Amino acid sequence: MLPVFSSQDTNTNFLNIAFGYGPPYLMKWDDPVVKMGISGSYRDTDYQMIDNFFQDFNKHSAITHATLYQDDNQPVTIILVSESFLDQVTNDRDILHPTDFILHSNLTGQTLLIRKPILGSSIYKERIYINADSGEFRNYSIMRGVLLGLGFPGYSENKDSIFYPETDTATRLSISDWRAVEMMYNMDFKRNDTKSQVKFKMNY
Numbered sequence: 465m466l467p468v469f470s471s472q473d474t475n476t477n478f479l480n481i482a483f484g485y486g487p488p489y490l491m492k493w494d495d496p497v498v499k500m501g502i503s504g505s506y507r508d509t510d511y512q513m514i515d516n517f518f519q520d521f522n523k524h525s526a527i528t529h530a531t532l533y534q535d536d537n538q539p540v541t542i543i544l545v546s547e548s549f550l551d552q553v554t555n556d557r558d559i560l561h562p563t564d565f566i567l568h569s570n571l572t573g574q575t576l577l578i579r580k581p582i583l584g585s586s587i588y589k590e591r592i593y594i595n596a597d598s599g600e601f602r603n604y605s606i607m608r609g610v611l612l613g614l615g616f617p618g619y620s621e622n623k624d625s626i627f628y629p630e631t632d633t634a635t636r637l638s639i640s641d642w643r644a645v646e647m648m649y650n651m652d653f654k655r656n657d658t659k660s661q662v663k664f665k666m667n668y
């Protein structure tokens with residue numbers, strides 16, 4: 465039997481996923497095409513997993529189309545790097561910036577990914593560094609990086625959600641996750657909308 469969600473459950477879940485651990489404004493992409501690159505120590509299976517997700521994403525989004533490229537010169541680039549590289553970044557205050565976003569494993573404490581906006585660029589760009597040495601958490605880390613690049617930095621209280629804080633291995637979006645994606649990319653939300661503005665547009 466499919467889970468049943470009230471409109472309040474759906475709205476609350478969206479707000480948690482869209483804002484959650486992130487900045488106090490929406491990180492949605494307003495462009496009709498989201499271009500994401502993949503580079504570094506990635507495998508063919510990594511590329512295929514993201515590409516398959518984008519095919520599903522494009523079915524759920526009536527406004528925005530996501531496309532994956534095998535290069536590091538896109539507005540959002542997923543870069544697979546060594547765990548030692550991520551450790552170096554997280555331990556160096558000269559490299560870290562307040563706008564960076566770091567995701568750690570809830571099970572092991574290891575760094576799974578770091579998102580770093582490229583500062584000073586006339587066009588907003590960001591790099592999302594993924595721990596290529598994270599073993600069983602690798603696919604989860606990649607998918608969370610992709611979702612982060614699409615504007616979802618938060619969490620969900622639904623245990624079947626990829627955003628549920630106590631999971632580090634989920635790779636597929638739940639029904640409630642896809643509803644959040646549909647709300648983000650089918651409703652009249654704009655990048656940098658505050659939580660109050662989003663709630664007003666939701667009549668929530």
